[in-house]
Amino acid sequence: xxxxxxxxxxxxxxxxxxxxxxxxxxxxxxxxxxxxxxxxxxxxxxxxxxxxxxxxxxxxxxxxxxxxxxxxxxxxxxxxxxxxxxxxxxxxxxxxxxxxxxxxxxxxxxxxxxxxxxxxxxxxxxxxxxxxxxxxxxxxxxxxxxxxxxxxxxxxxxxxxxxxxxxxxxxxxxxxxxxxxxxxxxxxxxxxxxxxxxxxxxxxxxxxxxxxxxxxxxxxxxxxxxxxxxxxxxxxxxxxxxxxxxxxxxxxxxxxxxxxxxxxxxxxxxxxxxxxxxxxxxxxxxxxxxxxxxxxxxxxxxxxxxxxxxxxxxxxxxxxxxxxxxxxxxxxxxxxxxxxxxxxxxxxxxxxxxxxxxxxxxxxxxxxxxxxxxxxxxxxxxxxxxxxxxxxxxxxxxxxxxxxxxxxxxxxxxxxxxxxxxxxxxxxxxxxxxxxxxxxxxxxxxxxxxxxxxxxxxxxxxx
Numbered sequence: 334x335x336x337x338x339x340x341x342x343x344x345x346x347x348x349x350x351x352x353x354x355x356x357x358x359x360x361x362x363x364x365x366x367x368x369x370x371x372x373x374x375x376x377x378x379x380x381x382x383x384x385x386x387x388x389x390x391x392x393x394x395x396x397x398x399x400x401x402x403x404x405x406x407x408x409x410x411x412x413x414x415x416x417x418x419x420x421x422x423x424x425x426x427x428x429x430x431x432x433x434x435x436x437x438x439x440x441x442x443x444x445x446x447x448x449x450x451x452x453x454x455x456x457x458x459x460x461x462x463x464x465x466x467x468x469x470x471x472x473x474x475x476x477x478x479x480x481x482x483x484x485x486x487x488x489x490x491x492x493x494x495x496x497x498x499x500x501x502x503x504x505x506x507x508x509x510x511x512x513x514x515x516x517x518x519x520x521x522x523x524x525x526x527x528x529x530x531x532x533x534x535x536x537x538x539x540x541x542x543x544x545x546x547x548x549x550x551x552x553x554x555x556x557x558x559x560x561x562x563x564x565x566x567x568x569x570x571x572x573x574x575x576x577x578x579x580x581x582x583x584x585x586x587x588x589x590x591x592x593x594x595x596x597x598x599x600x601x602x603x604x605x606x607x608x609x610x611x612x613x614x615x616x617x618x619x620x621x622x623x624x625x626x627x628x629x630x631x632x633x634x635x636x637x638x639x640x641x642x643x644x645x646x647x648x649x650x651x652x653x654x655x656x657x658x659x660x661x662x663x664x665x666x667x668x669x670x671x672x673x674x675x676x677x678x679x680x681x682x683x684x685x686x687x688x689x690x691x692x693x694x695x696x697x698x699x700x701x702x703x704x705x706x707x708x709x710x711x712x713x714x715x716x717x718x719x720x721x722x723x724x725x726x727x728x729x730x731x732x733x734x735x736x737x738x739x740x741x742x743x744x745x746x747x748x749x750x751x752x753x754x755x756x757x758x759x760x761x762x763x764x765x766x767x768x769x770x771x772x773x774x775x776x777x778x779x780x781x782x783x784x785x786x787x788x789x790x791x792x793x794x795x796x
Contacts, residue, residue, distance in 0.1 A: 334359050336768070338730075339376040340383035342745045346705075346721055349745040353383070357728040361768030365724050379732055381762065382740070382748050384704070385722050386451025386729040387667055388488070388711030390629045391570070391608050391658025393456055394438035394478065398794060399425055400663050414576075414639055423508040427463055428794050431477050434459065436790035438481035439783045444665040445487060446772050449761040451729040452488030452717040454658070456541050456570060456608070458496050458512045460522070465510030471518070472525050479526075479533055484779055486771035488535035488729075490715040491526060492570050495519045495556050496543040501586030512543070516552055520559040527563065535727075535767055537716050539568035545583050545591050550598065557599065568604055568716050570629070571595070574617075575609035575640055592617040601626045606714040608658065610648075611641050618644055622653030627714045632674040634660035645678050649688050649706070656710025671703045671753045700749030719766075727767050734762040 336357050343353025345366070354371060356364040370376065403421045438455075445453055455478055461467055470476065475491060482489035496512035499505040505513055514522065526538045540560045542548050548556075560567050573591045574580055583591045592613055595601055603625035610621065610628045621628070630643050638661075648655060657670045664670060678687045688706070689697045712720025719729035733740060733752060737760035743751045752760055764772035771777060 335364060337371060337374055337376045339370065339378045340730075340732075341378075341380045341735075342382045342748070344382070344384040344722060346723065351745060353722075355383075355722060355728070355730070357768045359768075361728050363722065363724050363726050363728045366722060379763070381735045382733040382745065383722065384449070384731050384733065384749075385708055385720055386449060386731045386764065386766065387708055388452040388454065388490075388656065388715035388717055388720065389445055389450045389659055389665075390454045390606055390627065390656040390711050390714035391456055391631050391660050392441070392453045393458075393661060394441050394481070395425070395429060395434055395459060396422060396660070397441040397662040398437050398791060399661065402795070418638060423506075425794065426459060426508050426511060429459060430793075431468070431473050433790040433794055434474055435477035435481050436783075436786040438478050439484055440787040441662050441665060442481050442485040442487045443777055443780060443783050444662075445659070446485060446764050446777065447761060447775060448666045448668070448759060449731040449733075449764065450487070450665070450667060451719055451731070451764065451766045452490065452535070452711070452715045453482075454490045454492055454539070454568070454570065454606070454715050456492050456494060456572075458494035458541075458543060460493070460514065461511045463511060464507075465513060472522060475522070475526055476529075479529060479536060482536070483533060484783070485777065486766050486769065488537075488715070488717045488719070488727075488766060490537040490539055490568060490717060492539045492541035492568070493519065493522050493526065494541040494543050495552065496547045497552055498547050498549070500546050501582055516555045516559070519556055523560065524563060535717065537568070538564075539570065539716070541570040544572040544579065545587060545594060546579060550587070553599065566604065566716070568606065568714060570606040570608060570714070572608045573610055574607075574612045575635075577612055577641075580612050590614065590617060592621050596620045596624065603627075603654075603713060606656075609635065609640065609643075611635060611643050613644060613648075615647075618647050618653070619651055622648055622651035625654065627710045628653060628655040629658050629714060630655055630674060631658040631660035632670050632677065633663045634658075636673060636677065637661070637663050642677060642681055643674075645674065646682075646687055654710045654713055655706060656714055657707050666759065668753045668759075671707060675699060675703055675754065696746075698747065698750050700747075700751070700753045703753055704749045728765060729767070730765040731761055732763040733760045737762075
């Protein structure tokens with residue numbers, strides 16, 4: 334059975350339909366989109382602004398529990414940066430259990446839905462028990478993430494992480510043993526998770542290399558070849574060039590800057606997501622943009638860690654694809670992430686409307702450029718099948734409430750500017766994924782139970 338929705342204002346790749354009619358099949362795929370009401374067929378009317386759901390291209394779900402718990406200094410930690418924060422993160426890793434892992438993931442996935450994200454790329458590296466011993470089910474921690482996504486309804490692209498070394502030429506630390514796989518065991522885990530797809534809705538499986546610091550060139554080539562044999566179209570993600578320290582370590586150990594090494598040795602293409610990519614030189618910007626790889630920008634995490642500014646106008650101007658992730662989840666808000674991305678560069682460059690450029694006589698709006706670019710980049714990085722409200726795509730639809738304070742009085746031309754750059758109230762009212770409503774009037778049917786499980790998990794982890 335199909336359902337036809339009449340959306341008061343419907344986002345399209347080339348503008349808006351007011352109204353727009355979306356026909357969704359029983360399998361959750363969009364059958365047709367039109368500006369004309371189908372004759373003689375019932376429709377369900379949706380007031381407000383209908384936009385596609387964004388894919389969050391980078392998440393470490395468990396780190397949501399650290400938000401607000403590392404914002405202090407001591408005499409022994411007067412200079413604070415990513416590396417000192419990482420010590421606090423490792424203390425949390427030591428205490429994680431499968432149950433607390435799932436509880437944290439369910440809360441952060443719920444938050445993503447409530448802010449209008451319909452899929453997440455989970456960069457998942459806590460695989461084993463404390464001390465590094467394997468669970469009876471080697472996929473136990475992965476299965477907990479899948480269970481959290483199933484419970485909330487969020488689309489999940491799970492990216493098991495290969496993590497083998499504590500740095501170039503250095504063994505792993507004690508806590509890092511929870512992350513470590515051999516190449517063979519890592520490929521077995523991916524194969525196991527690929528077998529889960531038939532029984533779990535909206536699940537995709539890709540590959541992640543933690544970083545060029547944590548895998549050798551031979552290990553990287555071996556797992557990439559193994560993934561190619563299993564799925565030539567699988568998404569491939571890697572942390573890269575987040576800090577100047579990392580850039581210098583890779584230059585010293587491998588003889589080239591990180592992104593340049595990838596360009597020269599693995600052949601980047603549109604399957605790749607370069608997470609952070611904060612510190613690129615001009616050659617790396619040009620090469621990675623031309624390769625088709627997505628830059629995975631995590632604006633609030635990069636800000637809270639003091640990493641530095643992504644070269645947004647240069648990368649965008651070179652035609653590079655990019656999307657946003659929420660990484661350590663200091664925020665899971667679509668608007669907050671895109672706002673700091675744009676406004677951070679406004680502060681740095683001391684000008685407005687960083688990416689919007691005139692095209693003929695019509696105004697070009699920053700909100701539209703930010704949203705549409707992040708939309709395309711996120712879908713490319715996740716491979717979830719959404720990313721646009723057009724025939725053949727998964728029916729992911731986010732309804733924005735025109736009565737929200739943020740959107741009051743706005744029409745289609747300015748609604749994305751208002752949402753992303755103009756206020757703090759969250760206007761997301763309803764969220765559909767694959768033809769199913771998972772958020773109605775801002776609420777999820779499992780919300781109270783998910784909150785209670787998270788509260789219990791926080792008590793166990795932090796006392």
